Amino acid sequence: MGMSIADIVAVSDDLTAAGVWTRHPDKVTSAPLPASAYVGDDLATLLAASDVIIDFSLPAGTERVVEAAVAAALPLVSGVSGLSDDQAAQLKSAADRIPIVYDRNMSQGVAVLARLVAEASKALGPEFSIRIDETHHVHKKDAPSGTALKLGEAAAAARGLDFKEAKHFDDESSPLPGQIEFQVERRGEVPGDHAVILANDSERLTLSHSVQSRDVFARGAVTAARWIVGKPPGFYTMADVLFAD
Ligand SMILES: NC(=O)c1ccc[n+]([C@@H]2O[C@H](COP(=O)([O-])OP(=O)(O)OC[C@H]3O[C@@H](n4cnc5c(N)ncnc54)[C@H](OP(=O)(O)O)[C@@H]3O)[C@@H](O)[C@H]2O)c1
Missing domain, CATH: 3.40.50.720 (NAD(P)-binding Rossmann-like Domain)
Structure with a gap:
């Protein structure tokens, strides 16, 4: 950098x-x-x-x-x-x-994405679950990424939730209603992909960002x-x- x-x-x-x-x-x-x-x-x-x-x-x-x-x-x-x-x-x-x-x-795109995530989380309300998917290169040590956490914090704040309690990062169990689920993948040399998925039984909104170069x-x-x-x-x-x- x-x-x-x-x-x-x-x-x-x-x-x-x-x-x-x-x-x-x-x-x-x-x-x-x-x-x-x-x-x-x-x-x-x-x-x-x-x-x-x-x-x-x-x-x-x-x-x-x-x-x-x-x-x-x-x-x-x-x-x-x-x-x-x-x-x-x-x-x-x-x-x-x-x-x-x-x-x-x-990145400029993630600053805008965080705003969109906050707006969508608030407007759609707790009936819509929130999942945050992130993919990075295999060298990355921390997980979920700082960006995924930032997006999760934006969603939690917009819904008036305590992020530490709302965060669900555990492949072994399913999130409880109202929790924000994190899915992490480490693959190749991917510079950074993030997607925030808000869904209920009948519709799904995906907001995503992909870095092309560091x-x-x-x-x-x-x-x-x-x-x-x-x-x-x-x-x-x-x-x-x-x-x-
Ligand atoms: N916010 C963002 O958008 C964003 C994007 C990418 C990366 N990052 C973050 O930016 C940081 C750097 O990323 P990178 O990929 O460039 O990492 P990097 O290649 O490991 O470079 C880190 C640099 O910091 C120096 N350094 C580390 N510890 C030091 C210490 N105690 N005293 C003095 N110098 C020290 C290293 O020097 P030596 O060669 O002497 O070890 C190296 O030059 C990481 O924290 C990463 O998470 C943030």
């Missing part, structure tokens, strides 16, 4: 990469960085030359990024999924001090980075980036 973002920034007219935070500077080979770019593991040095931070590391790395972003008073865009409750709380509390766009799916997440992150500069402290998502005036 980091390389994809650097590639997109390299061909944009309005952005310059201040540098790359990495434990392995020798591995940063494919991204065309400007000669002035800092490449190394000293976050403070990198942030001193930056207007905005885009973080696609892993949860352990992101704790340091959030601390450094607050210390440097810089806006942060984070797409790191699989955060623990403590790490998510750290991010939320940092948003009291700096503006943060955080989203487990940076570049879509990098493009969304760069769009969010442009949007967040100059915003007041707060916790924002891609829906804010897309739907705000």
Whole structure:
């Protein structure tokens, strides 16, 4: 993801990469960085030359990024999924001090899909069951995906349900009425397919999204980075980036 973002920034007219935070500077080979770019593991040095931070590391790395972003008073865009409750709380509390766009799916399509899912779940009501199917490549470690959980949370909130109680992810048993069922498949190199199926005995509505290339997440992150500069402290998502005036 980091390389994809650097590639997109390299061909944009309005952005310059201040540098790359990495434990392995020798591995940063494919991204065309400007000669002035800092490449190394000293976050403070990198942030001193930056207007905005885009973080696609892993949860352990992101704790340091959030601390450094607050210390440097810089806006942060984070797409790191699989955060623990403590790490998510750290991010939320940092948003009291700096503006943060955080989203487990940076694509525009999923931000719109989450809205459609909320509307459909509310309008169709509890008579319609909800099932969320997701398929990803075989390397993906977490399940259900962060995106599937996000869609489930949108459906639960729209119906006034507690998501933790409504979530049903268990092949061995059937969901109880009112629960939101998750089905997960791991296959080949699929970048990410999600479908939300609302059904009763006589009709079925399917809302779905399919990622064609992982570049879509990098493009969304760069769009969010442009949007967040100059915003007041707060916790924002891609829906804010897309739907705000
Ligand atoms: N929100 C979205 O739309 C979206 C889309 C795709 C992916 N993601 C998430 O984005 C993240 C990155 O995905 P990816 O596929 O690019 O993963 P990746 O290939 O494993 O890259 C992770 C990067 O983070 C660095 N890193 C990990 N732990 C670190 C630490 N403790 N300190 C410093 N650097 C650390 C790694 O550096 P080393 O090489 O030194 O290990 C590596 O460069 C994941 O959390 C993934 O779930 C989100």
